[in-house]
Amino acid sequence: MKTNSVPSASWWKLSGVQRALMLYVVIPMLAIVGIGLGVGIERLNSLETERLKDDLELLGRAIRMLVQEAILENDEEAVQRALDSVFDIGRVYGASVYDANGNRVAAAGIASRDLSRSRVAQEVVLTGEQQERTRQISGVEMYSQFLPLFDPLGQPNGFIQINRQASDFDASFARLTRVAWIIWAAMALLTLTVVIFGHYRGVGRHVNQLKQAMTRVEAGERDYRAATDGPGEVAQIAHGLNQMLDSIERKDEELELARQQEQELAEKLQHQEKMAAIGNVASGIAHELGAPLTVIDGRAQRLLRQEEDPDRQRQLIAIRGQVARLTRIVQQLLNYCRPAEEHVEEVADDAAIQLPQLLQDVLDNVRHELDDESLQLRLMLPETPLPIFYASASRLELALVNLVRNAAQVADQWVVVQVDFEPGPVSLHSRQQPELTIRVLDDGPGLTDSLTAQELKEPFVTTKGQGEGTGLGLAIVSNVAKEYRGQLNLENNPEGRGCIATLTLKLAT
Numbered sequence: 001m002k003t004n005s006v007p008s009a010s011w012w013k014l015s016g017v018q019r020a021l022m023l024y025v026v027i028p029m030l031a032i033v034g035i036g037l038g039v040g041i042e043r044l045n046s047l048e049t050e051r052l053k054d055d056l057e058l059l060g061r062a063i064r065m066l067v068q069e070a071i072l073e074n075d076e077e078a079v080q081r082a083l084d085s086v087f088d089i090g091r092v093y094g095a096s097v098y099d100a101n102g103n104r105v106a107a108a109g110i111a112s113r114d115l116s117r118s119r120v121a122q123e124v125v126l127t128g129e130q131q132e133r134t135r136q137i138s139g140v141e142m143y144s145q146f147l148p149l150f151d152p153l154g155q156p157n158g159f160i161q162i163n164r165q166a167s168d169f170d171a172s173f174a175r176l177t178r179v180a181w182i183i184w185a186a187m188a189l190l191t192l193t194v195v196i197f198g199h200y201r202g203v204g205r206h207v208n209q210l211k212q213a214m215t216r217v218e219a220g221e222r223d224y225r226a227a228t229d230g231p232g233e234v235a236q237i238a239h240g241l242n243q244m245l246d247s248i249e250r251k252d253e254e255l256e257l258a259r260q261q262e263q264e265l266a267e268k269l270q271h272q273e274k275m276a277a278i279g280n281v282a283s284g285i286a287h288e289l290g291a292p293l294t295v296i297d298g299r300a301q302r303l304l305r306q307e308e309d310p311d312r313q314r315q316l317i318a319i320r321g322q323v324a325r326l327t328r329i330v331q332q333l334l335n336y337c338r339p340a341e342e343h344v345e346e347v348a349d350d351a352a353i354q355l356p357q358l359l360q361d362v363l364d365n366v367r368h369e370l371d372d373e374s375l376q377l378r379l380m381l382p383e384t385p386l387p388i389f390y391a392s393a394s395r396l397e398l399a400l401v402n403l404v405r406n407a408a409q410v411a412d413q414w415v416v417v418q419v420d421f422e423p424g425p426v427s428l429h430s431r432q433q434p435e436l437t438i439r440v441l442d443d444g445p446g447l448t449d450s451l452t453a454q455e456l457k458e459p460f461v462t463t464k465g466q467g468e469g470t471g472l473g474l475a476i477v478s479n480v481a482k483e484y485r486g487q488l489n490l491e492n493n494p495e496g497r498g499c500i501a502t503l504t505l506k507l508a509t
Contacts, residue, residue, distance in 0.1 A: 021195065026191065026195050030191065033188075037181070037184050041176060041180050045177075048173065048176065056162050056164055057145060059086055059162060060130075063083070063095075064149065067079055067082050071149065071157075076105075083096070083108035084108050093109050093140075093142065093165050094109030094142075094161075094162075094163040095108050095109060095111065096111035097161075098158055098160075100156060102114065102116035102117070102118055102121040105158065110137055111137070111161065111163065112137055124147075124156070124159045125156045128156045130145065130146060131146040132144065133146070137163060142163045142164065143163070143164045144163050145163075145164075146160070147159060202231065203231055203234065206229065206231065206235075206238075209238075210226050210241070213225070213241070217245060223249075226238040228242070289326065293326055293327055296319070296323050297320055297323045300316050300323065303316055351390065351391075351392075352389070353396065354388075355386050358400070359379055359400065362404055365401060366408055369405065374413070375408060376415070377415050378415070379417050380417065380418045381419050382419060384421065387421065387434070391505075399476060402474065402477050403438075403440045403503065404440055407441070407442040407501065410445065411443055411498070415440065416441045417438065417440055418438070418441065420437040421434070421436055422435045422436075434506070435486075436504070436507055437502060437505075439502050440501045441501075442498045442499055443496070444498050444499060453490035456490060457475055457478040458475060477503065484505045486503065487504050488504075489501075490502075
């Protein structure tokens with residue numbers, strides 16, 4: 001099971017979740033903040049405008065008493081000094097004093113020459129209340145504050161006009177607006193950066209890992225598992241995905257096991273049907289040939305005891321040899337075609353077998369059959385003791401004799417029998433079982449290209465000449481291997497001449 005971490009994408013590359021977060025959360029939030037900022041700036045502009053107006057009003061009130069006293073005393077210099085003083089107090093572009101008819105009495109800076117026809121001047125004199133206007137003075141847009149002057153009886157007898165450039169209000173508002181929107185843009189950029197990077201570090205990279213895991217599983221890496229780190233919800237999704245993949249893997253294993261079992265059952269059924277057909281033929285042949293062969297061998301044996309001529313004795317011995325060969329062929333047919341019930345009974349009656357002794361007996365039996373006494377038959381056992389093997393001694397000996405006999409018939413100088421034992425895992429829950437491996441090696445010509453190893457294990461398939469073999473030896477060995485949950489493999493020796501026949505048997509746990 002692999003849970004390797006996936007390479008992280010660049011955090012600034014927006015994913016679908018990040019785009020949704022930006023669209024439905026960040027952008028609306030920034031829009032709300034921007035609207036609030038705009039409203040606030042407008043409100044601040046109003047307040048700033050009122051403050052500037054209040055400054056002019058306070059300035060006018062500050063000099064109004066001085067100007068009223070100076071007018072009552074006809075002191076024009078005092079009036080002029082009072083007007084000049086406004087430039088020291090605030091940012092004022094002009095100040096002037098007018099009588100009740102709108103005629104200018106004194107002026108400082110930018111001021112209107114004549115307001116006798118000005119409606120605002122008339123309103124100030126008539127109502128006695130201050131007025132304000134934005135108007136052109138000497139070609140400049142000015143904001144003017146008009147404050148009435150009163151005589152000792154409290155009647156308006158003139159007014160003061162204080163001018164300030166109208167653009168001062170707009171300039172102050174523009175500066176404030178510019179600074180506010182710069183701060184908003186900086187905060188928006190910082191917010192976007194924090195949201196993108198924070199989402200990637202906190203959630204995005206884990207979602208990317210989860211998506212990458214699903215992509216790799218879809219591509220065929222069924223043993224890959226998602227990392228279960230990150231926020232709780234993402235970790236729960238990854239854990240659920242891993243559990244689902246584990247369940248699918250278990251189901252796949254169960255389906256594969258069921259498929260293998262069905263295939264094995266189909267192969268067994270096909271094999272049993274074939275064996276039943278061959279068994280019928282073999283039993284008929286054995287029944288028809290058994291009695292005549294016994295009679296021929298008995299009469300040849302009696303004639304051999306009575307005959308004194310050496311040449312006739314050789315002929316009778318040859319006859320008995322051919323009878324023995326026919327009897328052995330019939331016996332091989334019977335051994336190969338024995339019903340499965342008989343095999344089950346033998347397995348149920350399995351006895352403890354000392355494998356080294358059984359192998360030595362097999363080599364001795366084959367050695368007696370050889371015509372060439374120079375052929376070496378060697379047994380190589382492992383240094384560690386072999387386990388007790390429970391099996392049918394006759395069936396196992398029959399399989400081993402066939403393997404060694406086949407090797408001896410094609411070997412040039414030697415045949416070696418090697419035994420290996422794989423104990424397997426110690427766990428009781430492991431599906432693996434200990435294996436016993438028996439290899440038979442020879443220095444013969446090896447396997448030919450005309451027949452595959454699987455074909456050689458089929459009944460009645462042989463590489464020997466006409467009349468030299470029945471083709472049942474390896475088929476019998478393969479059947480015995482299957483009885484003990486093993487298999488027979490044939491291959492050429494990769495390190496030299498000859499063939500290697502490997503018989504693998506499962507030991508009961």
